[in-house]
């Protein structure tokens with residue numbers, strides 16, 4: 249069998265806090281193939297960012313990998329030294345964040361920073377590095393790239409800054425690009441342009457994209473595979489088509505139901521838009537049983553008592569819900585048609 253580009257296996261991550269160690273990602277497993285786009289979606293605090301930051305060990309001082317493996321091309325990144333990981337970071341695996349200024353230094357020109365990213369990971373120097381920098385700016389759709397080379401980041405618009413960051417991220421042709429809410433800070437039109445840009449770049453290069461978002465619209469636009477997280481756990485995983493056609497977990501149903509632009513796509517004709525009632529539980533005060541049960545319209549006794557396992561629910565699909573696990577209710581949502589909650 250071919251080794252997948254990225255294989256996360258039973259990863260649990262916690263933080264040391266004033267109230268002791270809190271687990272924020274629990275037993276997460278996922279596999280990403282070359283050229284695939286995996287979207288991790290969920291509300292704020294579900295553990296999406298922590299899961300993705302663990303890959304490059306960007307958790308900060310109080311972060312603790314409690315268990316699991318993160319294999320990149322077969323090698324467990326958790327066994328790499330800080331020095332080895334620094335080589336991989338930015339060269340084989342690049343990461344971009346919501347706020348482009350976290351990756352840009354305000355006191356240096358775009359050209360300076362881009363050339364630095366280029367010379368760090370390749371043999372290109374001098375004139376050659378400058379020409380490649382201009383070429384990268386052109387690839388990410390920045391007009392007048394020669395002149396933007398001399399600009400300071402603050403003189404660019406948010407969208408142009410994120411394009412510049414993407415240019416830096418792709419300079420070394422990484423095999424894996426982690427994008428953590430890359431368009432959240434941008435207005436809607438620019439969001440769409442940046443998503444198109446990422447797609448276009450991926451088609452040209454075969455890069456695998458791990459995209460973190462709270463926005464199912466972004467998921468619908470981008471994902472091959474969708475991982476839905478709730479309170480630190482995967483609650484559903486499926487290819488994008490199946491997930492939108494027939495979401496199995498009541499939480500996923502609620503997310504889709506709350507999306508205006510997907511109403512027609514999912515065949516839900518209800519005019520009312522409902523958000524999921526309630527909020528994500530605090531991770532140090534999780535409810536007993538299923539973590540979602542206090543917000544779930546289908547909640548039964550078992551849901552209040554014990555945690556449901558993540559089970560296979562057809563081809564390439566996983567779901568963590570007692571209603572899908574119990575033999576007596578193999579089609580638990582047949583009558584709900586996605587109108588949960």
Ligand SMILES: Nc1ncnc2c1ncn2[C@@H]1O[C@H](COP(=O)(O)OP(=O)(O)OP(=O)(O)O)[C@@H](O)[C@H]1O
Pocket residue numbers: 263264265272290291292293294295296297298299307308310311462531
């Ligand atoms: N350095 C830290 N110390 C303690 N707790 C942390 C730390 N960083 C994150 N957390 C906690 O981990 C949990 C998951 O955070 P994470 O940022 O992964 O969520 P998320 O799903 O990405 O949401 P968001 O969209 O808000 O970033 C949250 O409860 C958060 O408070």
